[in-house]
Amino acid sequence: MRISFLTPPSFFHRQPAERSAGCTRVVVPVPNIYELTLAATVRRDIGATVTLDDFTCGSKNIARFRHFAQKHDRDFIFIWSVNLSYDDDMRALSELRKHRNDTPVVFVGPAPTWQPARYLIDPHVFVLRGEPEHTACDLLASLSADSSIAAIPGLSWCDHSGRIYNNVARPIANSLDALPFPARDLIVGRVYHNPKLKTGPYTTAFTSRNCPYRCIFCVPSSLSFAREIEHKRSHGVKPPVAFRSISSIDAEMEQIAAMGYKAVGFMDDNFIWDRKRTSAICDIMRRHKLLWGCQARADAITPDIASMLASGGCRYVDIGVESFDDRILAYIRKSETADDIRRAIRLLADAGISVKLNVLIGSSPYETPQTVAATLREVRRLPVDQVMINIVSPFPGTEYHKICMKNGWLKDGIYVPTDVQRHSSLRLPHLSARQMERLLFHHNLRYFLSPRFIKRQLLRFRSAGEFAAALKSLMLKLFG
Secondary structure, X not given: OEEEEEEOOOOOOOOOEOOOOOOOEOOOOOOOHHHHHHHHHHHHHHOOEXXXXXXXXXXXXXXXXXXXXXXXXXXXXXXXXOHHHHHHHHHHHHHHHOOOOOOOEEEEOHHHHHOHHHOOOOOOEEEEOOOOHXXXXXXXXXXXXXXXXXXXXXXEEEOOOOOEEEOOOOOOOOEOOOOOOOOHHHHOOOOOOOOOOOOOOEEEEOOEEOOOOOOOOOOOOHXXXXXXXXXXXXXXXXXXXXXXXXXXXXXXXXXXHHOOOOEEEEOOOOOOOOXXXXXXXXXXXXXOOOEEEEEEOHHXXXXXXXXXXXXXXXXXXXXXXXXXXXXHHHHOOOXXXXXXXXXXXXXXXXXXXXXXXXXXEOOOOOOOHHHHHHHHHHHHHOOOOEEEEEEOOOOOOOHHHHHHHHHOOEOOOOOOOOOOOOOOOEOEOOEOHHHHHHHHHHHHHHHHOOHHHHHHHHOOOOOHHHHHHHHHHHHHHHHO
């Protein structure tokens, strides 16, 4: 059995969608660790031969893809799809169908989980909702044996009459240790950079899935969001967090180090849970001599945790700030205050750990040009190394989407996928879409072209290649 994990090219003269986080277009390429885990699972459990066919890298991508569509010999094609990639993915499906109209194409990810019917255009297309690993293996085994797929949990499909079937939800995984490590051998030779680590070779990893907090706007990683959409649909609440054991994390980091990787970005929606687990992971990273970074809530940072992270080789922490306005933070159910965020930033900075802040414009009807300006002034005063400013997108499946629909805040009346680093789909009571876009562009220019930012970053580059990669990413962020 030959399976392609396919990433279609961008057909519409724009940056390709970033499919790991799932809410932006590519600025800094990262491996889709969730897709690599799925690939490793079907290879191990089904005995399939898998390839990663990524047509967003290199040149002449559309021409190369069309040649693939004409000549491929794959028995199954998997596409990891997010809202921003929908048009490209359906165009790719159309191109594939011009040459082989019976190759099974399997869609995975948050967008097909949210609306399976949009993808199910013929009986040879399938959607794996939520967590895909076990559903994929069941589907492949059933199709290979020409047996019924009607009872496979987590599967959506259609028959030859066009009738759509959404099978019952699959129970979520409570432990992740049964999964194989991601198939990083499929990306050998591909170079990935993380400007926050400035060392390599670099890869990504995860130690948990989902986050228990209730932020109304939040879209976690593309896999966690698919997991969340599916669980909410059948249970009405967010799914519980699933963890990997410390021994499993240790074994993977040993493998990563043996493969020559020097740096790891943990993609967990929330990385720091308690002192014991954090201490154990820090010990692992120190023992394998890996530099790393993670995402964490501000209220998880204590003097002890900051010291532990620093001694364990942690070089950056991403903190979701959203705003320094306490009224906005309360509205979005952040369960943190501006003082909590300030305290965490200072603790990390004092420990020598780089801090990246994530700011959201438009996450509350209380947002105004003045609240945005006040937040950005605060950011410039604090000892942070990087800032990502985005415009909130009311993703379907979030509480904020329901609120925006109810109040008529969606600019086009319905959800339209937008690149949150550039465009707004909202019109809030005190802030129009155009105002949000102008504020974003103005503050990005002011921050990234400031002497302070340029000086701080230049001191960290260790090669001309690192500088060139960072400059390219900055131009993409500012100008697309």
